Amino acid sequence: MAEAHTGKRAERRWPDAGIHRIPYWIYTDAEIYAREQARIFKGPSWNYVGLTAEVPVPGSFRRSFIGDIPVVLTRDGDGGLNVFVNKCAHRGVQFCQKQRGTANEFICPYHQWTYDLTGKLIGVPFRRGLKRQGGMPAAFDLDDHHLQRLRVAERNGVVFASFADELPPLEEYLGESMLEYFDRLFDGRKLKILGYQRQRIPSNWKLMFENIKDPYHASLLHVFLITFGLFRADNPSAVRLDETGRHSALISAKGEQKATSDTAEMGRFKADMKLNDAKLLTPVKEFPGNTTVVMQTIWPNIIFQQQTNTLATRHIVPRGPGAFDLHWTYFGYQDDDEEMTRIRLRQANLMGPAGYVSIDDSEVMEFSQDGIAAFPDNEGVLEMGGYDTDDVDHIVTESAIRGFYKYYREAMDL
Amino acid sequence: MAEAHTGKRAERRWPDAGIHRIPYWIYTDAEIYAREQARIFKGPSWNYVGLTAEVPVPGSFRRSFIGDIPVVLTRDGDGGLNVFVNKCAHRGVQFCQKQRGTANEFICPYHQWTYDLTGKLIGVPFRRGLKRQGGMPAAFDLDDHHLQRLRVAERNGVVFASFADELPPLEEYLGESMLEYFDRLFDGRKLKILGYQRQRIPSNWKLMFENIKDPYHASLLHVFLITFGLFRADNPSAVRLDETGRHSALISAKGEQKATSDTAEMGRFKADMKLNDAKLLTPVKEFPGNTTVVMQTIWPNIIFQQQTNTLATRHIVPRGPGAFDLHWTYFGYQDDDEEMTRIRLRQANLMGPAGYVSIDDSEVMEFSQDGIAAFPDNEGVLEMGGYDTDDVDHIVTESAIRGFYKYYREAMDL
Amino acid sequence: MAEAHTGKRAERRWPDAGIHRIPYWIYTDAEIYAREQARIFKGPSWNYVGLTAEVPVPGSFRRSFIGDIPVVLTRDGDGGLNVFVNKCAHRGVQFCQKQRGTANEFICPYHQWTYDLTGKLIGVPFRRGLKRQGGMPAAFDLDDHHLQRLRVAERNGVVFASFADELPPLEEYLGESMLEYFDRLFDGRKLKILGYQRQRIPSNWKLMFENIKDPYHASLLHVFLITFGLFRADNPSAVRLDETGRHSALISAKGEQKATSDTAEMGRFKADMKLNDAKLLTPVKEFPGNTTVVMQTIWPNIIFQQQTNTLATRHIVPRGPGAFDLHWTYFGYQDDDEEMTRIRLRQANLMGPAGYVSIDDSEVMEFSQDGIAAFPDNEGVLEMGGYDTDDVDHIVTESAIRGFYKYYREAMDL
Amino acid sequence: MSRHSATKTDTALDRMDRLELRLQLEELYAEYAHCLDDGAIEHWPDFFADACSYMLIPRENYDEGLPLATIRCESKGYLKDRVAAVQDTALYAPLTLRHLITGVRVTEIAADHVKAEANFAVLRTQVDEITKVFLAGRYIDTIVFEDGQLRFKEKLAIHDSLLIPNSLVIPV
Amino acid sequence: MSRHSATKTDTALDRMDRLELRLQLEELYAEYAHCLDDGAIEHWPDFFADACSYMLIPRENYDEGLPLATIRCESKGYLKDRVAAVQDTALYAPLTLRHLITGVRVTEIAADHVKAEANFAVLRTQVDEITKVFLAGRYIDTIVFEDGQLRFKEKLAIHDSLLIPNSLVIPV
Amino acid sequence: MSRHSATKTDTALDRMDRLELRLQLEELYAEYAHCLDDGAIEHWPDFFADACSYMLIPRENYDEGLPLATIRCESKGYLKDRVAAVQDTALYAPLTLRHLITGVRVTEIAADHVKAEANFAVLRTQVDEITKVFLAGRYIDTIVFEDGQLRFKEKLAIHDSLLIPNSLVIPV
Ligand code: FES
Ligand code: FES
Ligand code: FES
Numbered sequence A, B, C: 001m002a003e004a005h006t007g008k009r010a011e012r013r014w015p016d017a018g019i020h021r022i023p024y025w026i027y028t029d030a031e032i033y034a035r036e037q038a039r040i041f042k043g044p045s046w047n048y049v050g051l052t053a054e055v056p057v058p059g060s061f062r063r064s065f066i067g068d069i070p071v072v073l074t075r076d077g078d079g080g081l082n083v084f085v086n087k088c089a090h091r092g093v094q095f096c097q098k099q100r101g102t103a104n105e106f107i108c109p110y111h112q113w114t115y116d117l118t119g120k121l122i123g124v125p126f127r128r129g130l131k132r133q134g135g136m137p138a139a140f141d142l143d144d145h146h147l148q149r150l151r152v153a154e155r156n157g158v159v160f161a162s163f164a165d166e167l168p169p170l171e172e173y174l175g176e177s178m179l180e181y182f183d184r185l186f187d188g189r190k191l192k193i194l195g196y197q198r199q200r201i202p203s204n205w206k207l208m209f210e211n212i213k214d215p216y217h218a219s220l221l222h223v224f225l226i227t228f229g230l231f232r233a234d235n236p237s238a239v240r241l242d243e244t245g246r247h248s249a250l251i252s253a254k255g256e257q258k259a260t261s262d263t264a265e266m267g268r269f270k271a272d273m274k275l276n277d278a279k280l281l282t283p284v285k286e287f288p289g290n291t292t293v294v295m296q297t298i299w300p301n302i303i304f305q306q307q308t309n310t311l312a313t314r315h316i317v318p319r320g321p322g323a324f325d326l327h328w329t330y331f332g333y334q335d336d337d338e339e340m341t342r343i344r345l346r347q348a349n350l351m352g353p354a355g356y357v358s359i360d361d362s363e364v365m366e367f368s369q370d371g372i373a374a375f376p377d378n379e380g381v382l383e384m385g386g387y388d389t390d391d392v393d394h395i396v397t398e399s400a401i402r403g404f405y406k407y408y409r410e411a412m413d414l
Numbered sequence D, E, F: 001m002s003r004h005s006a007t008k009t010d011t012a013l014d015r016m017d018r019l020e021l022r023l024q025l026e027e028l029y030a031e032y033a034h035c036l037d038d039g040a041i042e043h044w045p046d047f048f049a050d051a052c053s054y055m056l057i058p059r060e061n062y063d064e065g066l067p068l069a070t071i072r073c074e075s076k077g078y079l080k081d082r083v084a085a086v087q088d089t090a091l092y093a094p095l096t097l098r099h100l101i102t103g104v105r106v107t108e109i110a111a112d113h114v115k116a117e118a119n120f121a122v123l124r125t126q127v128d129e130i131t132k133v134f135l136a137g138r139y140i141d142t143i144v145f146e147d148g149q150l151r152f153k154e155k156l157a158i159h160d161s162l163l164i165p166n167s168l169v170i171p172v
């Protein structure tokens, strides 16, 4: 663990080369981190907060985070979805400590200020004092002290929220092509939650996005993907970005486990590796077309995963410049039969903190942070596939990462 | 645990509204923290360091802290009390590592510079060199290298110290009304130490003062206090501040465990809760008058507790912006009989890290820090009981907290 | 553990008195730390990285650090020594995770960029794309993306490296007198690695240098050294510095365990202490002359230790302002017989994290950091033996520490 | 056996008896840990004799003979009151504990009781936090056979950890 | 014995049988820990019956009845595939684990199997890092006697630690 | 039993013998831990045979066959010298240790000695600090029966923790 050398504040200027050069101080500088929270997560973005299946009935709630900012997602008595900060309007208590549950109202434990399921302040004990003594001043108005409520957008079971007053509707924010991939996974069927996995990864949160927006590494790092043909450079593949560059999707179709002229460059391909129990990977075709993998990243905090039949959201929660939490929510559809659920659960062995594929990624992200920390003034190189951010029909490119940083620079004014 | 967003240093300006609005950056900003150590704890304040009963005989010493600054309290050969920094004048070693003990002198382990019990440097090995070689230069004078000695004030067994050269005598510093409450608990009888408890609480140290200066929460948060009538809004109560606002006392008289028209607003009141062993709370009247609770807070680092018969000092030791240690010293009086001691020990179950009352407080302070950290630019609201810092004869008020911040702003020049 | 009060940045000015006063902010300030990494460890200095015995054959490598900057030391196919950063030129991955080993090349796990044993980039998978799609732009040249290679200097089995382009040859850098002591220990015989010890010491890295450059403490702190006469003020001793003051050597000859007029000032001398098993200390004369101890410190990161027959390098790896790692590599010579090796191993009981002598030092360094942290604006006193940095033939002096800070101020421009 | 603790008075003790007894005590400690970690905390008092005491005390107080405890339970009623606090009255953040009890040693076997000691470490997991060491220390216990079960007559838990990480709700 | 876990059905059980069995199970757990910490990971599947399952599952999923596991092995083949990942296919930084398994409790003895539970803590040491708590939790296991050995038929490892410090390569 | 460690040579061993022996060894380890944590450190050498060795060695040295130890005691005299350092000569800050020794395994039973292994974790508490993991590792021991007691003839403590948090004064 190298200590970040973040002393020289004067030099926080993006390299002249542009988005195919990434300055390493963005991964370690505490001021950059604070600015990200303020400008990105509290800024004009739609942030993932959860799934409606997690708040199925009136009174259901779950804790969540936008950036590292604690929020609560609720379903109110009218069935409406609400997101508000998990911070009492009185003196700041994080009142909701339970991961998930149901409630009629939220009572802050400190002085029992009481909020309804929409975050409205509805009760302040001793507001009028006691025996004509004390209490709130006449000017005190409950309406001035509601929890900070966020804008909420929901589509097909996925809930987003924003601190910003002004921002385009979710659909416009996603853009046409991203919406298409979104709707492929979230097609309107009710979702069924299969469970959670959580990791604390000792690297900057942006390295997670780089990782998922980087199809180049998949054919090289992941023995499992390469060997069993799950995601490989020689499969039919594509990279798609929205117009701003901030969102993207990596798309691929499963191939075979066979050596080709192309596997020559994939050093970790194992032609003769066999699973002892092949059930682990047995695929079922469930989506239209040949595509079996879509990894979609939506700015600024969520990844939507389809890898064969294992489906999940991966929610990124930054924890300072050098760490982030990754919350995985695995799901299927309400109409899945038992066998389908079992298949999803089995394939989940590929993903998460112990996943045959994901282990590689989370470890390599740690290696990245460890490599970067001592070199704030050095730069990463993003030239695979050229310098642009265009859509392409292959995966030998870093264009989606370049797209991410194109938008990041705008959002951060860097 | 949200990471504090402390990037935007330019905005460190107190809200225009004044002391009924508390900006959240005071709880998380590292520069504010350093300034507090320099201006408050090293400034013109009388800081608690211990009890004379802890240094009963010549040669007795104990480690202590003023802010987070390590000091030592000693009793010298003349019976005098001394406080000096726990930092060798040579090259900074924290020479006293033992919590408590007796010594004839302090020998720094590194080069055995030797200090007497008043902190005077009395020996420097090889000062004259050896065999006419080396040693200290002629100009070296022991008198230039004593330990930094603090001013000391003692009253009825309680020892305070100050880094400042100029400050009023302790009695004047406390002010008339605070002195009265102080003398109620420390009435000149010799104290008997019953033992220690220590906690590391993951919140800013000021939240501890807010908590103890806040009678409003007691009727709402603490089932034990409300239910058994130990401290409740409908008991005869008062809040007293000194003239500056920095010190305060919360005063109350025990009531009954009964529902009244007033318990209606105390959601956590449990009319039918009974102790399985009532001995835990059995009170003995020992102080004049009806008052059974006095919680006194003396700027800038100490709480004096009387809750029925459990008596303690709570010494606040900041550990960075996001944590503080709380050192509890429980005591009785030398003339307590065995039964009285047993009663104090039993009632101690209410207090400390496992205390039926104090658990609630230390947990809620953690919730506060967790809620606040992501919102440096938000503000807490302190309007209960109005906007002023007056004494009142009820506890439905946050006036003592406002008083604290009135003085804090002056001390910090904020 | 006191939190450092590092708020007041304006006052970072060295005391007017000069090098016999050390301002305590140099041990706790994060900006000073970052500056040290940039100006000292990445600056014009020869940094220890390892021993050639650790990379005995072509393909041998070991991880190492310069400051806290991760590097790799290799022996290439031509037998040449190479040092390069442990940070992939692509996107920063710390590719070498194994402490020691052998390899034909280094393959970064992320995208399998491949480097030869000299750090040259020799392969980029999919550089030409796949099926005419993707790949690196035409302008991409492997030669622009080699690992950052450091200058390397080796002498008698010890390897140094530097980030600087311009600096004097190692021998000149060491200076005549230091080279002599260096060559005494590293006399050209092949070394034999006996093993490693590692500690994380919770103090600033400079306190390690102060400790080893400080012969004054040895006669006072270390019961073992004093009592058994291993290093004592009344033994024939000397302190030598190079011309710049940055390097130094403490030299001494073993004496007897006897009380003399001089042991009077050594409070911890134990005239009657006896080892239960004297084999622990049984010395063998192996170097010319009477000298039995040479502790040599070479700027900026290494200590060479001869204490009787236990020989080691102590490599200092800073880990932020408040901690450093100390990596001990014990060695003998290839021509040692079994008995000689056994003697070295036994005497190693004096050193390392559990060493009879070294325990004292590492503990006292922790005490120093704990004492210093709360007093950034205070100063340490370095007047033993006067104010200068001259060579002397005794050990009642702090001149070598003054020499260190004389050069430190230049290097840091403080 | 000088290296055994001085308080041991088992000269008449058949070695195998001590081993067998230890096996039964280990079961007691394992069930006890399970009750605190995953079981129903309301069964905690069942591990104690009718006349019993439980004291959780900081090592500094214990070593210096200071009587103040972190938790002082002088009767079974106190134990039940502690359970009520854990279940109903105390406010605290959700947490999971994991007790590691090791090194059970029988230190005395008398006609009507046995004494035993053991080491404990408690790991705590809180929401959105990694698992951390919470507390370490040792038990010094007197155990009796009552109502067909081994039960604690006196349980003394001495915690090394002087600084408790925030609050301690669930007994050790 | 009310304080014992509710699922226990050992009314017919002779106490000494349970103790003896526990001794044998403790040996099983000790060998198991050794295999994961210092042994040859390829022997890990040998600790399981031919028809077996292994599930490492976060406490929140277990408590809420959510089926998702951190590692799900439905057969011995899965175990072998996990071994292959540890040995050949997964990329991960060098590490040393240390399993502390305590409080083994026999919770059911049936004709053809026994059930047992235990607490675990895993400490992890990485290069250039101090040793840290990695994971804590408990086992709920079904053990059978097969091929002359006690073997796990069903092994359920429930981890308290919801946030895993980066990745978990080697099973628990 | 292939999953057992390869060095085991207990084919002639009656299973119950091994279990009984383990019980006695567990007592030895428990007393040993107690001695280091709370007992009188001057009794530490009593846990060893007259002719004995004690080595605390970093895992990296052990694994690579490098002979350097963290503590090397080649005789009982060395043990006593270590005690003297702990009690009289070494300078160190006040601390409390807590040894958790788990998973004791008998790996060899011979006519005149037995071999055993176990895992250890040591937690350390310092003044004004919370309790932290200090060290983890394993023992590989040879035990003999001497003067009526089981005693260590060779004790090898291999610490996983390569980076020791500052200094190690008290043996493991
Ligand atoms: S802080 Fe929430 S009610 Fe007071
Ligand atoms: S630092 Fe205290 S005597 Fe030198
Ligand atoms: S980061 Fe090393 S190959 Fe991409």
Ligand SMILES: [Fe+3]
Residues within 6 Å of the ligand: A211, A217, A218, A221, A222, A357, A361
């Ligand atoms: Fe990947």
Ligand SMILES: [Fe+3]
Residues within 6 Å of the ligand: B211, B217, B218, B221, B222, B357, B361
């Ligand atoms: Fe309170």
Ligand SMILES: [Fe+3]
Residues within 6 Å of the ligand: C211, C217, C218, C222, C357, C361
């Ligand atoms: Fe020294």
